[in-house]
Amino acid sequence: MRKTVTLxxxxxxxxxxxxxxxxxxxxxxxxxxxxxxxxxxxxxxxNYKPNNIALSLKNRKTKTIGVIIPEIVHYFFxxxxxxxxxxxxxxGYNVIIGLxxxxxxxxxxxxxxxxxxSIDGFILSLSKETLLKQDxxxxxxxxxxxxxxxxFDRASDKVDxxxxxxxxxxxxQTAVQKLLDCGCRSIALITTEDHVSVGQMRTQGYCxxxxxxxxxxxxxxxxxxxxxxxSEERLELLEKTIEDLLHLKPDIDGILxxxxxxxxxxxxxxRKLDLKIPDDIQIIGFTDGVLSRHSTPSLSTICQNAEMMxxxxxxxxxxxxxxxxxxxxxxxxxxxxxxxxxxxxKS
Amino acid sequence: MRKTVTLxxxxxxxxxxxxxxxxxxxxxxxxxxxxxxxxxxxxxxxNYKPNNIALSLKNRKTKTIGVIIPEIVHYFFxxxxxxxxxxxxxxGYNVIIGLxxxxxxxxxxxxxxxxxxSIDGFILSLSKETLLKQDxxxxxxxxxxxxxxxxFDRASDKVDxxxxxxxxxxxxQTAVQKLLDCGCRSIALITTEDHVSVGQMRTQGYCxxxxxxxxxxxxxxxxxxxxxxxSEERLELLEKTIEDLLHLKPDIDGILxxxxxxxxxxxxxxRKLDLKIPDDIQIIGFTDGVLSRHSTPSLSTICQNAEMMxxxxxxxxxxxxxxxxxxxxxxxxxxxxxxxxxxxxKS
DNA sequence: TTTCAACACGAAAACGTTTGCGAAATTAAT
DNA sequence: ATTAATTTCGCAAACGTTTTCGTGTTGAAA
Numbered sequence: 164m165r166k167t168v169t170l171x172x173x174x175x176x177x178x179x180x181x182x183x184x185x186x187x188x189x190x191x192x193x194x195x196x197x198x199x200x201x202x203x204x205x206x207x208x209x210n211y212k213p214n215n216i217a218l219s220l221k222n223r224k225t226k227t228i229g230v231i232i233p234e235i236v237h238y239f240f241x242x243x244x245x246x247x248x249x250x251x252x253x254x255g256y257n258v259i260i261g262l263x264x265x266x267x268x269x270x271x272x273x274x275x276x277x278x279x280x281s282i283d284g285f286i287l288s289l290s291k292e293t294l295l296k297q298d299x300x301x302x303x304x305x306x307x308x309x310x311x312x313x314x315f316d317r318a319s320d321k322v323d324x325x326x327x328x329x330x331x332x333x334x335x336q337t338a339v340q341k342l343l344d345c346g347c348r349s350i351a352l353i354t355t356e357d358h359v360s361v362g363q364m365r366t367q368g369y370c371x372x373x374x375x376x377x378x379x380x381x382x383x384x385x386x387x388x389x390x391x392x393x394s395e396e397r398l399e400l401l402e403k404t405i406e407d408l409l410h411l412k413p414d415i416d417g418i419l420x421x422x423x424x425x426x427x428x429x430x431x432x433x434r435k436l437d438l439k440i441p442d443d444i445q446i447i448g449f450t451d452g453v454l455s456r457h458s459t460p461s462l463s464t465i466c467q468n469a470e471m472m473x474x475x476x477x478x479x480x481x482x483x484x485x486x487x488x489x490x491x492x493x494x495x496x497x498x499x500x501x502x503x504x505x506x507x508x509k510s
Numbered sequence: 511m512r513k514t515v516t517l518x519x520x521x522x523x524x525x526x527x528x529x530x531x532x533x534x535x536x537x538x539x540x541x542x543x544x545x546x547x548x549x550x551x552x553x554x555x556x557n558y559k560p561n562n563i564a565l566s567l568k569n570r571k572t573k574t575i576g577v578i579i580p581e582i583v584h585y586f587f588x589x590x591x592x593x594x595x596x597x598x599x600x601x602g603y604n605v606i607i608g609l610x611x612x613x614x615x616x617x618x619x620x621x622x623x624x625x626x627x628s629i630d631g632f633i634l635s636l637s638k639e640t641l642l643k644q645d646x647x648x649x650x651x652x653x654x655x656x657x658x659x660x661x662f663d664r665a666s667d668k669v670d671x672x673x674x675x676x677x678x679x680x681x682x683q684t685a686v687q688k689l690l691d692c693g694c695r696s697i698a699l700i701t702t703e704d705h706v707s708v709g710q711m712r713t714q715g716y717c718x719x720x721x722x723x724x725x726x727x728x729x730x731x732x733x734x735x736x737x738x739x740x741s742e743e744r745l746e747l748l749e750k751t752i753e754d755l756l757h758l759k760p761d762i763d764g765i766l767x768x769x770x771x772x773x774x775x776x777x778x779x780x781r782k783l784d785l786k787i788p789d790d791i792q793i794i795g796f797t798d799g800v801l802s803r804h805s806t807p808s809l810s811t812i813c814q815n816a817e818m819m820x821x822x823x824x825x826x827x828x829x830x831x832x833x834x835x836x837x838x839x840x841x842x843x844x845x846x847x848x849x850x851x852x853x854x855x856k857s
Numbered sequence: 858t859t860t861c862a863a864c865a866c867g868a869a870a871a872c873g874t875t876t877g878c879g880a881a882a883t884t885a886a887t
Numbered sequence: 888a889t890t891a892a893t894t895t896c897g898c899a900a901a902c903g904t905t906t907t908c909g910t911g912t913t914g915a916a917a
Contacts, residue, residue: 214627230915280561564873
């Protein structure tokens with residue numbers, strides 16, 4: 164077992180000083196070619212690699228960014244991480260992951276354990292509980308300590324920092340427009356409860372577009388669902404709610420769902436009720452994940468370009484870290500969305 | 511903007527030495543109650559938190575584990591990370607993620623950048639390319655440096671270290687047994703190419719069970735597929751391959767697929783050919799992910815208990831880190847699997 | 858022979874901690 | 888009043904780097 168070798172050990176072996184070794188390895192002009200060669204050969208032989216922790220301490224830079232997300236077993240978030248990782252690798256940064264599990268406390272704890280020197284900046288998407296409590300003191304404190312922070316997807320106006328989001332209202336409008344274009348005259352919405360910022364914005368967009376096209380908003384066809392996650396009972400509740408709706412309002416011919424799961428569940432119920440997709444009812448979801456692509460029929464959906472969000476967020480953060488401006492002007496990047504048309508809508 | 515305060519700054523403010531501050535904060539008996547109170551109050555006021563990097567350097571422990579996985583946009587792997595994260599949090603460790611993207615070089619690079627002091631140990635699942643090349647020098651070097659390593663799911667006999675795996679052959683046998691029990695007499699297999707260790711083991715299990723039950727192995731009903739991933743063409747190729755098979759061998763009444771995607775694709779083709787599931791053909795997949803649960807019909811599948819794998823891997827690694835035995839006896843943990851019966855098989 | 862560059866290297870400080878040990882100051886005992 | 892014991896604190900080293908600055912050596916110019 165050969166532990167990693169340090170400058171000091173090389174210095175002792177070669178009977179020179181630590182500073183000489185350091186300089187020799189960095190090819191300093193101060194050192195003679197002879198010793199340089201000697202040191203470099205020895206270092207290569209023993210596979211010397213500078214200790215990152217020591218470098219971090221010296222440079223007061225860790226070259227590491229902290230990412231805190233609500234969940235990881237989730238197509239959108241894992242794709243964002245993928246984007247972050249790629250950009251980080253390219254720029255020589257590591258990524259350390261924290262999971263809030265949609266809990267405010269976990270979010271706070273995660274930030275605290277990382278903010279003590281372990282990382283150079285944060286990329287974060289707010290937990291549902293945080294959104295519900297509207298308590299952002301941990302974020303503002305972090306920013307106040309001079310630690311850069313980029314919020315993505317689930318952001319808040321109450322936090323002044325860089326952001327990477329999509330225009331959720333506009334995305335919903337695009338989807339509604341598509342359904343209208345394809346002949347729908349009664350469009351239902353399956354969304355989350357209002358405290359989830361993106362759900363709320365999507366609901367707004369849905370309403371705005373309908374109104375602007377001369378339709379009335381029927382609250383009965385707007386389903387606000389608690390996130391079923393993996394829980395079996397909630398999923399059944401979701402199914403029942405949708406089924407009730409389709410019975411109550413048999414003229415519904417279009418459904419917009421704010422995520423994949425709601426959308427495929429709606430398709431499942433439609434099929435159960437012998438409604439043909441897309442002939443009798445058309446469906447559009449959000450998130451171009453594995454469900455959308457591989458369900459039958461495949462699902463038309465709003466793609467949020469998660470990977471691009473991750474890349475942009477990492478880019479912004481790293482820029483911020485490396486310029487270290489005391490009075491930064493924060494930016495909000497709106498990542499474009501696109502509607503992917505598949506079998507659940509007419510073409 | 512209030513930067514984080516250090517011991518030195520507190521010492522200067524309070525006109526005591528750094529060591530006094532440190533001891534006071536750690537409630538040392540060496541320090542008088544007076545100064546302790548004074549220091550602690552000041553520290554709380556200025557929200558002092560010890561710098562993690564300095565601690566890491568001093569203790570030669572980072573309290574961080576490095577996880578390297580082939581992909582993150584993947585139900586199984588993200589679920590494993592979830593398990594790792596939970597256990598790590600519980601034990602006071604952070605998790606830093608590296609993605610190999612199934613590439614040997616990326617795997618090596620990731621390990622090298624993390625092995626220089628940034629982490630206390632690795633959890634890793636081998637990339638396909640590494641499996642193909644059978645080159646494990648980077649792993650063995652890491653182990654040789656005294657850095658603990660736990661391999662999960664995709665492991666290799668050529669690397670001597672702790673492992674967390676499932677009994678893939680046995681899992682496949684269980685699935686085949688179920689299909690046989692449910693009346694299947696001609697079972698096809700959709701698997702990966704042989705260099706992916708788990709695919710190979712599953713193929714072995716499939717064959718072994720069929721032989722032991724008196725069936726002959728028909729190579730024509732064993733489809734070895736290149737991973738289609740997100741590529742559209744490959745997915746179409748997969749579909750065509752399956753369709754050809756079902757035309758060629760119309761008596762096939764059961765399919766075992768080594769992952770979710772192959773399984774739902776098979777279901778899609780079956781439906782296209784007007785085969786009723788599970789009446790005409792029954793299907794079992796691997797990985798209890800979102801596709802299995804939400805496809806129609808829902809998919810019977812082998813659940814690998816990914817979260818448990820993650821937890822056990824983290825546990826093993828942290829134990830290894832904290833005991834630092836020079837001549838460790840490595841263990842291999844076999845995580846139990848279970849067959850989840852849903853609508854794609856008869857009951 | 859003296860003086861001065863140029864060259865090659867080492868000492869030390871710094872990053873922020875913790876900790877063993879010595880020293881000063883105070884209190885107690887003789 | 889002297890000594891001993893106790894309390895309270897600071898110094899310094901250590902973790903592994905990088906970098907500034909100083910110093911000693913060499914060779915050449917005067």
